[in-house]
Amino acid sequence: xxxMPPATWVPLLGALLGLLCLWGALAAxxxxxxxxxxxxxxxxxxxxxxxxxxxxxxxxQPLISYVAEQPCVxxxxxxxxHWSRTVTETYTDKDGKxxxxxxxxxxxxxxxxxxxxxxxxxxxxxxxxxxxxxRARIDGNVVFDETCDPGHPLYFGKGPPDAVPDSDYRRRFVxxxxxxxxxxxxxxxARERSDVVAAEIAQSRDAPLFLISTRTEQQVRGGYAxxxxxxxxxxxxxxxxxxxVRDHLPTDAYRPPQPPRSWLDTAPPFIGLGCAYLGVAxxxxxxxxxxxxxxxxxx
Numbered sequence: 537x538x539x540m541p542p543a544t545w546v547p548l549l550g551a552l553l554g555l556l557c558l559w560g561a562l563a564a565x566x567x568x569x570x571x572x573x574x575x576x577x578x579x580x581x582x583x584x585x586x587x588x589x590x591x592x593x594x595x596x597q598p599l600i601s602y603v604a605e606q607p608c609v610x611x612x613x614x615x616x617x618h619w620s621r622t623v624t625e626t627y628t629d630k631d632g633k634x635x636x637x638x639x640x641x642x643x644x645x646x647x648x649x650x651x652x653x654x655x656x657x658x659x660x661x662x663x664x665x666x667x668x669x670x671r672a673r674i675d676g677n678v679v680f681d682e683t684c685d686p687g688h689p690l691y692f693g694k695g696p697p698d699a700v701p702d703s704d705y706r707r708r709f710v711x712x713x714x715x716x717x718x719x720x721x722x723x724x725x726a727r728e729r730s731d732v733v734a735a736e737i738a739q740s741r742d743a744p745l746f747l748i749s750t751r752t753e754q755q756v757r758g759g760y761a762x763x764x765x766x767x768x769x770x771x772x773x774x775x776x777x778x779x780x781v782r783d784h785l786p787t788d789a790y791r792p793p794q795p796p797r798s799w800l801d802t803a804p805p806f807i808g809l810g811c812a813y814l815g816v817a818x819x820x821x822x823x824x825x826x827x828x829x830x831x832x833x834x835x
Contacts, residue, residue: 550778557771558817561764562824567745569761571753573737574723579663582726582735586743589722590753591660593667593714600650602710603694604680610669610748611713611731612651612676615695616644644708645700658722658737666729667722667748668738675749675756680711714750721756723747737805768817775813778806 576589582589592608601611620642642669653674659666684690686705695707714720722745739746747758816817 545777550775554771554775556777556814557774558603558813558820561767561771561817562820564760564767565821566765566824568757568764570745571723571757575715576753579658579660579665581662582665584726584728584735586745587724587726587737589658589660589737591658591664591667591720591722593716593718593720594659594664595654595656595716596691598716598805601679601711601713602650602652603690603709604678604713606713606717607716608652608679608713609656609716610653610674610676611679611709611711612747612791613649613680613709613711614641614646615648615731616708616710617647617700618644618693618704618706618708619700619702620704642704647700647707648696651761655736658720666734666736667724668736669748671739672724672746674714675747675751676712676714677750678710679713679715680709683708684729716746718750721747721749721751723744738835741763771817772810772813776809779809 571588574586576590577583577587579589579591597610598607598609599611600606600612601608620640622638623641624638626634626636653669655666655668657665682690683706685707686692690709691707694709699705715735722737723745724737725743726735726737727740728734729736747756751759
């Protein structure tokens with residue numbers, strides 16, 4: 537089977553990575569439009585289907601977070617340990633001579649993690665509604681973030697007794713949570729409760745988003761907008777970068793030698809490639825916007 541030359545697979549790889557970034561950008565834009573189109577409901581006016589709610593997180597039996605030991609409705613924690621080592625390696629230079637060199641490696645390794653969630657209530661000025669956070673995307677507050685050595689009671693008190701290989705004996709404890717009484721912003725599907733005549737917010741296969749966040753609606757929307765633009769630009773750079781790499785491959789890999797060209801000669805093709813990418817992005821965005829309008833009309 538003939539081997540595909542780099543001049544062929546490099547642009548194909550750039551196109552694939554660009555399309556993946558473009559798909560992620562459109563997914564972020566779709567969530568942004570969803571938030572823009574959803575009206576905020578009060579707890580007493582929740583209807584069956586996708587809803588948006590704002591209030592505070594309440595529970596009669598709150599959880600106690602593992603590290604900060606703070607009352608909350610859900611939490612997640614992680615302990616990572618720093619390590620470093622000196623690596624000796626042998627390599628061959630362009631003249632075929634063998635050399636030995638040393639380099640320093642370091643990093644963080646997760647040594648323990650965990651978390652806990654439970655149903656809680658969102659309370660606003662009109663009432664309460666039950667939230668079942670299973671399989672939701674939860675954006676909580678960072679309630680604890682500290683790095684310590686073995687002399688600190690936290691090091692072994694909340695961390696494992698064993699060290700990682702080449703440990704520097706420094707551990708970082710990070711915990712995020714939704715504290716009790718904290719303001720929360722929720723987007724999810726409302727359904728009827730099985731125990732009482734009331735609604736609750738829970739995971740649904742038909743819901744495009746299930747989000748529980750301590751950020752405001754404007755902050756959540758801004759996050760999706762920033763994600764859209766970042767992925768859109770990244771995809772464009774990957775697409776154009778693949779063609780730039782192709783253009784700088786050894787000439788005998790894909791074409792006969794040619795005289796050097798100035799940037800004025802090479803700019804028009806790259807402008808065309810950039811316009812092609814942005815054109816595809818515009819068509820996909822229009823398709824996404826049309827579908828969101830159809831969904832809004834049918835809701």
